[in-house]
Amino acid sequence: MNKGVILVDVSSDIKNIKGIGPAKAKLLSKLGIHSIEDALYYFPRDYQELSPLTFKQGREDRTGAFPCIVTGIAVTKKSRSGIYITKLPITDGKNKGYAVFFNQPYLQKTFYPNQRLLLIGKIKKNFGIYEIASPEWIKFEKNVPIEIERIRPIYSLSKGISQKLIRNTVKNALEISSGPEEILPYGILKRYNLLSLEKAIKNMHFPQSFKMLEKARERFVFEELLLFQLGTGLSRYYVKSEKRKNKYDIFDLKPFLSNLPYSLTSGQGKVLQDIIKDLQSEHIMNRLVQGDVGSGKTVIACAALYLSVKNGFQGVMMAPTEILADQHFHTLKRLLSPHNINVDILKGGLPDRKRKKLLMKLKNGTIDVLVGTHAIIQKDVEFFQLGMVITDEQHRFGVKQRENLVKKGQHPDVLVMSATPIPRTVAMVLYGDLDISTIDTLPPGRQKVETYVVQDFMRKRVYDFMVLEVKKGHLAYVVCPAVEENELDIINVEQHKDFLKKEYPNLKIEMLHGKMKQEEKDRILKLFYSKKTQVLVATTVVEVGVDIPFATLMIIENAERFGLAQLHQLRGRVGRSSLKSYCILISGSNQGTARERLNFFMSCHDGFKISQKDLELRGPGEFLGVKQHGFNEFKFASFIDNTEILEITQKLADAILEKELLLLPEYQNLKRLLDKKISI
Numbered sequence: 001m002n003k004g005v006i007l008v009d010v011s012s013d014i015k016n017i018k019g020i021g022p023a024k025a026k027l028l029s030k031l032g033i034h035s036i037e038d039a040l041y042y043f044p045r046d047y048q049e050l051s052p053l054t055f056k057q058g059r060e061d062r063t064g065a066f067p068c069i070v071t072g073i074a075v076t077k078k079s080r081s082g083i084y085i086t087k088l089p090i091t092d093g094k095n096k097g098y099a100v101f102f103n104q105p106y107l108q109k110t111f112y113p114n115q116r117l118l119l120i121g122k123i124k125k126n127f128g129i130y131e132i133a134s135p136e137w138i139k140f141e142k143n144v145p146i147e148i149e150r151i152r153p154i155y156s157l158s159k160g161i162s163q164k165l166i167r168n169t170v171k172n173a174l175e176i177s178s179g180p181e182e183i184l185p186y187g188i189l190k191r192y193n194l195l196s197l198e199k200a201i202k203n204m205h206f207p208q209s210f211k212m213l214e215k216a217r218e219r220f221v222f223e224e225l226l227l228f229q230l231g232t233g234l235s236r237y238y239v240k241s242e243k244r245k246n247k248y249d250i251f252d253l254k255p256f257l258s259n260l261p262y263s264l265t266s267g268q269g270k271v272l273q274d275i276i277k278d279l280q281s282e283h284i285m286n287r288l289v290q291g292d293v294g295s296g297k298t299v300i301a302c303a304a305l306y307l308s309v310k311n312g313f314q315g316v317m318m319a320p321t322e323i324l325a326d327q328h329f330h331t332l333k334r335l336l337s338p339h340n341i342n343v344d345i346l347k348g349g350l351p352d353r354k355r356k357k358l359l360m361k362l363k364n365g366t367i368d369v370l371v372g373t374h375a376i377i378q379k380d381v382e383f384f385q386l387g388m389v390i391t392d393e394q395h396r397f398g399v400k401q402r403e404n405l406v407k408k409g410q411h412p413d414v415l416v417m418s419a420t421p422i423p424r425t426v427a428m429v430l431y432g433d434l435d436i437s438t439i440d441t442l443p444p445g446r447q448k449v450e451t452y453v454v455q456d457f458m459r460k461r462v463y464d465f466m467v468l469e470v471k472k473g474h475l476a477y478v479v480c481p482a483v484e485e486n487e488l489d490i491i492n493v494e495q496h497k498d499f500l501k502k503e504y505p506n507l508k509i510e511m512l513h514g515k516m517k518q519e520e521k522d523r524i525l526k527l528f529y530s531k532k533t534q535v536l537v538a539t540t541v542v543e544v545g546v547d548i549p550f551a552t553l554m555i556i557e558n559a560e561r562f563g564l565a566q567l568h569q570l571r572g573r574v575g576r577s578s579l580k581s582y583c584i585l586i587s588g589s590n591q592g593t594a595r596e597r598l599n600f601f602m603s604c605h606d607g608f609k610i611s612q613k614d615l616e617l618r619g620p621g622e623f624l625g626v627k628q629h630g631f632n633e634f635k636f637a638s639f640i641d642n643t644e645i646l647e648i649t650q651k652l653a654d655a656i657l658e659k660e661l662l663l664l665p666e667y668q669n670l671k672r673l674l675d676k677k678i679s680i
């Protein structure tokens with residue numbers, strides 16, 4: 001990047017750099033540095049602030065930078081233990097001292113009196129004399145002012161490689177190469193006030209200031225997110241540009257809506273309009289519907305299915321658990337069968353003959369709407385004319401599973417219902433290939449679920465309160481983290497149920513957990529639905545979606561063991577009608593962050609805010625329960641810290657795609673990089 005020097009191409013071998021022979025090149029290759037470009041992109045893992053110090057200002061425990069002058073000839077002696085010690089006399093202008101080197105006798109010849117040096121190291125007093133042991137040194141010409149990087153890069157190393165080697169390699173690389181070609185068009189750099197690639201790279205390694213370092217990082221975050229948005233935007237674009245084959249003529253939802261026991265909220269209405277617009281457009285639908293717990297997503301799915309069937313297509317709805325599939329089946333049946341729509345459910349473990357019969361009815365079109373778990377992805381499940389694919393998911397279905405379901409139809413419309421509300425920016429990353437609609441209202445009459453955090457010595461009072469609630473004819477959930485007795489002494493469903501039964505022999509108490517057989521689960525839930533069971537002691541199998549309006553109390557044991565988003569889902573199992581509801585968290589731990597987390601939860605009822613907080617606290621991996629989701633592939637960006645750039649780049653990417661700017665000459669480098677990313 002320096003003028004006056006012969007410039008080499010960034011792709012050329014690292015051995016082009018002064019001082020890098022085969023041996024060093026081999027070492028560097030272990031860090032993935034093979035070419036000049038690799039070196040330029042080998043960014044520091046950290047930075048150290050250095051400003052010039054006098055000996056007196058220096059500290060024993062902190063690296064400092066000391067401008068000084070050599071006052072004599074270096075002398076090397078062999079110590080009793082056989083180490084060669086070289087001492088170089090120096091001064092900072094006021095005080096005298098020594099630079100001390102070990103086992104490098106050849107250094108003796110490197111220095112000469114009156115030479116100006118910058119020494120970087122830790123200084124200490126040895127018998128009243130200043131000593132800087134094993135410093136790094138930089139020589140300065142006579143009349144050149146000493147300039148140091150006040151912010152020094154610290155690189156990740158591997159065996160045999162020093163900070164100095166990498167620093168010098170990078171410095172050289174910057175000098176002898178013209179640097180990688182700019183990727184972003186000039187117009188974008190200017191409009192968003194971004195550093196050029198060249199400047200950004202320089203400032204990543206040797207920042208002029210921390211502010212410039214920030215700017216440099218920002219540029220890479222921007223670039224990374226723009227590429228990401230272009231990538232997902234393109235796939236959205238392809239899907240969108242896929243021409244609709246299933247033609248819709250009927251959009252009259254009146255019969256369906258007028259038959260509902262309530263009218264839609266404004267949020268529901270808006271989302272439904274989005275869906276209708278999709279179905280009217282000449283492209284197929286790929287839409288995510290988000291909404292807080294209890295915002296009424298199911299009825300929206302139902303309306304979409306209604307339209308689909310009225311226009312002559314079949315629909316399918318996939319749920320993450322059997323319990324939910326069952327519940328959806330009942331809801332859909334209740335809402336759709338009055339309109340002559342035939343709803344059925346495909347469960348795992350169905351007897352062969354029944355299964356065959358059901359599959360036949362599906363294939364010949366007798367069944368209009370099929371509900372099920374992922375069991376409906378199986379090969380032998382075939383449709384007559386599948387037009388609408390709906391998944392109700394809790395980040396549980398991978399994109400692949402969704403795709404497999406989509407393949408069962410010919411270009412069906414796709415609706416994804418997100419069971420857990422997630423911040424819009426996260427949704428954009430997680431569901432980048434989908435359009436997003438958000439139900440931003442709750443049905444009227446809903447009251448906030450009153451939430452309390454109590455310590456375990458209050459347990460008795462909590463359960464006495466439960467008795468009062470149940471006596472009113474309401475239902476209560478008690479959620480425990482574990483199923484059976486365990487070494488960690490985590491409260492478990494089996495023992496806790498027995499304990500409650502013994503304490504409250506007059507209550508009708510049952511348990512529910514994932515290890516139970518399907519028929520048993522069905523039986524227990526039916527008992528609960530019909531109020532024959534009053535208290536359901538359960539694991540998080542009830543976490544998502546279960547909808548029992550007269551359940552008013554949720555007690556959560558060992559609450560500190562659950563994530564915030566999970567707690568919010570659990571709390572969402574109550575307060576589903578106008579009945580006053582309560583959520584009581586019992587926690588053994590009254591300390592620090594655990595308590596802080598629960599207190600936050602107590603006062604916050606907005607699912608989006610809660611999941612944002614959860615994400616900040618636990619990081620994406622744990623929050624999503626999956627390690628790879630494109631999230632961890634970001635090198636610079638974080639969708640927690642960079643939400644603003646996420647949104648900016650999304651809009652920019654949309655504009656670029658819409659105006660087909662990628663065809664312009666100044667976009668070619670960006671396009672090339674994008675093609676490379678997509679093909680991986």
Ligand code: ADP
Pocket residue numbers: 262263264265268291292293294295296297298299443444545547549576
């Ligand atoms: P979620 O968005 O959590 O999936 P559901 O679809 O299960 O929510 O709906 C929660 C409850 O709210 C259900 O009992 C449903 O019948 C009811 N509900 C949905 N929409 C409305 C509405 N507009 N007015 C009143 N109740 C509604």
Ligand code: MG
Pocket residue numbers: 297298392419545
């Ligand atoms: Mg739901």
